[in-house]
Amino acid sequence: MSTVNLVYFSWVRERIGKGEETLDVPAGVVTIADLLTHLKTLGEEYEAALEHENVIRAAINQEHVDHREPIAGAREIALFPPMTGG
Amino acid sequence: MRTPVTVRVQREDFDLNGEVAKLSAGRTDIGAVVTFSGLCRDEAGTLAALELEHYPGMAEAEIERICREAAARFSLQAATAIHRYGKVKPGENIVLVVTASRHRQAAFDGANFIMDFLKTSAPFWKKEHLGDGTSGGWVSAKDADDTARERWSTK
Numbered sequence: 001m002s003t004v005n006l007v008y009f010s011w012v013r014e015r016i017g018k019g020e021e022t023l024d025v026p027a028g029v030v031t032i033a034d035l036l037t038h039l040k041t042l043g044e045e046y047e048a049a050l051e052h053e054n055v056i057r058a059a060i061n062q063e064h065v066d067h068r069e070p071i072a073g074a075r076e077i078a079l080f081p082p083m084t085g086g
Numbered sequence: 087m088r089t090p091v092t093v094r095v096q097r098e099d100f101d102l103n104g105e106v107a108k109l110s111a112g113r114t115d116i117g118a119v120v121t122f123s124g125l126c127r128d129e130a131g132t133l134a135a136l137e138l139e140h141y142p143g144m145a146e147a148e149i150e151r152i153c154r155e156a157a158a159r160f161s162l163q164a165a166t167a168i169h170r171y172g173k174v175k176p177g178e179n180i181v182l183v184v185t186a187s188r189h190r191q192a193a194f195d196g197a198n199f200i201m202d203f204l205k206t207s208a209p210f211w212k213k214e215h216l217g218d219g220t221s222g223g224w225v226s227a228k229d230a231d232d233t234a235r236e237r238w239s240t241k
Contacts, residue, residue, distance in 0.1 A: 010211035011224050062144035082227030085210025086181050
């Protein structure tokens with residue numbers, strides 16, 4: 001089992017109730033999509049934050065990735081809503 | 087020469103004239119400088135402040151990547167992008183983009199390109215604070231911003 005640092009922003013952070021945590025990645029969790037599915041089993045707050053999976057954006061080691069991206073080797077995975085800067 | 091690119095993500099305000107002066111100091115090859123600054127609106131008097139959250143590290147890296155792409159695509163001679171975080175009140179600055187080129191079109195296009203990509207791929211999020219003391223919630227991403235970005239892939 002490997003561990004990864006998860007960071008959350010904006011309403012994903014607010015709904016989960018924390019900005020970061022370390023996760024033991026279970027066997028079978030290969031991609032970002034798998035990770036989202038796994039996180040939603042961890043409690044209501046995760047279900048609420050990640051309910052609309054298609055709007056959740058992800059970054060691995062601070063670079064944008066799509067949900068099919070494998071997470072092997074990731075040190076840091078970020079989950080957040082669509083960006084609204086500028 | 088590698089195009090000089092300056093990127094900063096900061097809580098404090100920026101000085102537009104000062105940034106233009108820094109970008110063009112000592113250079114005689116620049117023929118055009120374009121600046122864009124984005125300000126906080128009061129939304130017809132209802133908004134007290136915007137709170138800008140960002141992803142430290144990735145925000146700077148992503149803006150730098152966008153500026154480098156613009157510099158290569160439009161042969162810019164210099165580019166500066168500054169984005170603020172924290173609470174910003176109506177009338178205050180949020181973002182500054184400065185581009186320089188030999189002729190005006192490249193500087194205009196470069197600044198436009200940087201802003202279109204910055205809005206949709208730089209990790210910043212705005213939360214509204216209303217005049218009555220309540221939270222207005224997180225600002226939703228606009229389809230129009232995605233459309234604005236898409237047009238650069240068909241040109």
